[in-house]
Amino acid sequence: MTWRSVMISRPANLRRDKFALLIEQEDDARVPFEDIAVIVLNHREITLSHSVLSACGEYGIGLFSIGPTHHPNGVFLPFLSHSRATRVLRLQLALGKPAAKRAWQTIIQSKIQNQAKCLERLGKPGTERLESLARRVRSGDPDNLESQASAAYFRALYGNDFHRGQPRWINAAMDYGYAVFRAAIARGLVAHGFLPALGLFHASEQNAFNLADDLIEPYRPLVDLHVTEHSFGHDVDDLQPADKVALVNLLNVDMAMPRGTTSALTSIEQAVESLARLYEGGSAELLELPRLIGLALHQYEC
Secondary structure, X not given: OOOEEEEEOOOEEEEEEOOEEEEEOOOOEEXXXXXXXXXXXXXXXXXXXXXXXXXXXXXXXXXXXXXXXXXXXXXXXXXXXXXXXXXXXXXXXXXXXXXXXXXXXXXXXXXXXXXXXXXXXXXXXXXXXXXXXXXXXXXXXXXXXXXXXXXXXXXXXXXXXXXXXXXXXXXXXXXXXXXXXHHHHHHHHHHOOOOOOOOOOOOOOOOOOHHHHHHOHHHHHHHHHHHHHXXXXXXXXXXXXXXXXXXXXXXXXXXXXXXXXXXXXXXXXHHHHHXXXXXXXXXXXXXXXXXXXXXXXXXXXX
């Protein structure tokens, strides 16, 4: 089972050592490929061999790089690793608008419910209003209750003067955390044969990850909760290495799923599996989406 998120923030040389990733630094480290879900290259002086890239494709590992702005700017995903990729693509193209709208309704309801839970855990006002908005979301969200909920949510978190475009640590941390989850979701989609560019709601011709941007919505409040709890004392927008490590580690935080409590990373796999059933003709109500329960790390069985 893949469960590790490997983040490399110092100069290193990455090589394949049989069935493991060898990280050559002052103190070398060896990590089995079968344990790795995501590798983050967070330093300009990192080199890697082609055999490492090949292993990432072979083991279904998502690898992404960090650019000059210290945010993810590129992602390497396995190429057609699913045995029925062409069939899944046909199912994506054939999904009708009513089914897509109902799925989007379910996703947005889950997002707003998690936003309400985030406010509740932080002791902020507005929980009841968000819960009311979640119940009123209709197929396709024609009333744009997602936007109304987000506006009320961020006001409750950070006050009336806050907006997402401000150069603040909070926004930089959110952007980084969202990018981590976007990459992890894209990895899961590709592993199940999906073409991430074909979304349920998002449909930009310039976006290669529309479907990932659909499925990420219920996970955003998890990032928000962590960022808000760790936002005190940060006066600049520059993220420190420890901040980035903590944001990547959110993939290992517990979330509640219909099958039980599991890590955010495993919940992504379950959500993608349920999405595959939707494209096979299942009901949008059967989508398995995460419920925010806190920031406790998942305890993996040895």
